[in-house]
Amino acid sequence: MKKIIKKTLFIGLIVFLLIQLYQPARNLGFEQDLTANFTRAYNVPKNVEHILRTSCYDCHxxxxxxxxxxxxxxGRSFMESHIKDGKKDLNFYEFGNYSKRKQESKLEAIVKQIxxxxxxxxxxxxIHKNAILTPTQKQDVINWINKTKDSLSSKN
Structure with missing residues (x-):
């Protein structure tokens, strides 16, 4: 019985080490269109920008x-899956390229989800305790988004 457990643990260790060789591409793209970045397309206050960068930008x-x-x-593959899904749903670096209607919709979704x-x-x-939003941070982001959404609506 001990021989089977040792063999199983050894095989498990080998498999674990082999899967370490697979490393998906990292999400380290660079901003190509600076005007499309959310913080450049809108006049985002520094406190709101800091909140978004801390709590949202790793995946979005x-x-x-x-x-x-x-x-x-x-864990790496799990993480990359979250990043891929997050960017597909909302990418702050490409926000300025969205249609005004899509921007409004995304802003509404952010408020609802917050x-x-x-x-x-x-x-x-x-793992990222600093990304947890305090009630004050939530209100700051929501207030700024509502103000921005109103300005988008008035432009349409």
């Missing part, structure tokens, strides 16, 4: 701040 931009654990599989505590994801804030 073209540039993720990778930490040490991002080098360990299978109010319902859906964002940032708990799987993200579990």
């Amino acid at each position: 931009s073209n540039n993720t701040n990778y930490r040490w654990y991002s080098y360990v599989q299978p 109010k319902s505590d859906e964002i940032p994801l708990s799987s993200y804030t579990f």
Whole structure:
């Protein structure tokens, strides 16, 4: 019985080491169209910009701040899946390229998800405690988005 356990652990270790060789491409793109970046397309106050960069940009931009654990599989693949899905849903670096209607829709969705505590994801804030939004931060972002949304509506 001990021989089977040792053999199983050895095989498990070998498999674990082999999967470390697979490292998906990193989300380290650079801003190509600076005017499309959310913070450049709108007059974002510094406090709101800081909140967004801390709590949102790792998954919703073209540039993720990778930490040490991002080098360990299978966590890396899980992380890349979240980033891919996040960017598909909303990419702050490309926000200025969205139609005005889509921008309004995305802003409304952000407010709704902040109010319902859906964002940032708990799987993200579990490790990134600084990304947890305080009630004041939530209100700052919501107030700024509502003001911005109103200005978008008046331009249409």
